[in-house]
Amino acid sequence: MSELKNKRSWHWLLTVPLACLALGAQAAEPLRVAVVGGIMLSGVWAQLQPRLEAATGESIEVVSMGPKAHVVPAFAEGRADLLVIHGGSETFALQARGLGGRVLPWGYNEHVIAGPADDPAGVREARDAVDALRRIAGSDTRLVAFRDPGSHEGVQRLIGKAGVMPSPDWLLVDETRDHHAILGQASRQHAYVVVGAIPLARGRLAGEGIVRLFGGDPLLRRAFVTLEPGTAHPAGAEARAQAARLVDYLVSPAGQATLAEADHAADGPWIYGVSNGLPVITGEKSD
Structure with missing residues (x-):
């Protein structure tokens, strides 16, 4: 009986670390992002992504880049869990369908x-x-x-x-x-x-x-926004949490400083942060 208890104890000691490793591997899945082409073309994203990963601990995978005709379907079909695009009719339509959730401006071109x-x-x-x-x-x-x-x-x-x-x-x-x-x-x-x-x-x-x-x-100037998954989007709980953590950092004072640093490294100004007091214009009519 003592030998059986020892075997069970060893089995438990081995199982718990393996389970933790499995959970860790699941949590380490990269956040799938679709990014509109202008951000890529400017060179800012190449400078921004590694800085975001270092600051947040999140791994990022760009699964779609280019014009809206490419990145919007990638998000709508569930191939991307975060959409980085200009604010406007596309983001409103995704929200209306329940595919898009929280939308936040983070910069503008x-x-x-x-x-x-x-x-x-x-x-x-x-x-x-x-x-x-x-x-x-x-x-x-x-x-x-x-x-x-x-x-x-x-x-x-x-x-x-x-x-x-x-x-x-x-x-x-x-x-x-x-x-x-x-x-x-x-x-x-x-x-x-x-x-x-x-x-x-x-x-x-x-x-x-x-x-x-x-x-x-x-x-x-025209605002860039992030669009997180809505209730009808197939993103899992962890992907939703990753997207929220990344966006929360990007719009924070520290994230805006990171954006400014990335823009400078890309020989900007290309993308202006929202924390510098200038108006963010998303397409609304003027007075």
Whole structure:
């Protein structure tokens, strides 16, 4: 009987550590993340991810990257447990379906005004983006109404603030089939256009004689958000907890400092933190 008790004791001593190891292995599963392409293109994510992992102890696996058409389905189909994207209609739709849960802004990118290098409207000398729009509308020049969501929202906001009336005399229709060709149209029509600072700087947008002329106005910034799993999302309990821990850190003062450090390491500014007092613009109409 004593020998049997000893065997049982040894069995228990071996089983408990093995069970703990099994639980540890399960907890060590990486958090699956889908990240919209601009964050990758800027180089900020490559600098940010290892810093987030070191600060939180969470392992991160990027399972989808690129345009919204790629990353949104990855999250909706349960292949990703955290979505990092611009705030807007896609995140609202996911929440309405129960697939998306808590959404938090953590930073924002910038749009800029590009146009002819000779700058006939004097946009380079503008005090702010509203003044730049007034210069374009009040001169013999044109602005292409780019269909890109961020550009469209920014231009509509500026029109409202500037108090100018959109007119075909100065506001041109976007005629492109491929949004990468927008600067080509601006070049042909000797026109201005509002575009993302990141794709312009990284060479994803190009047009002969078209250069960056004005930037730095918060009215032309658009929020990046994190979207956690909702009640209808197939994410497990541990994945949900991992996502919440990562997001809570990212939006904290320490996380925002980490973002600033990563942005600097990527030769920014590319992504501006929400803790610096500047307004975060997610697509709402201006006053």
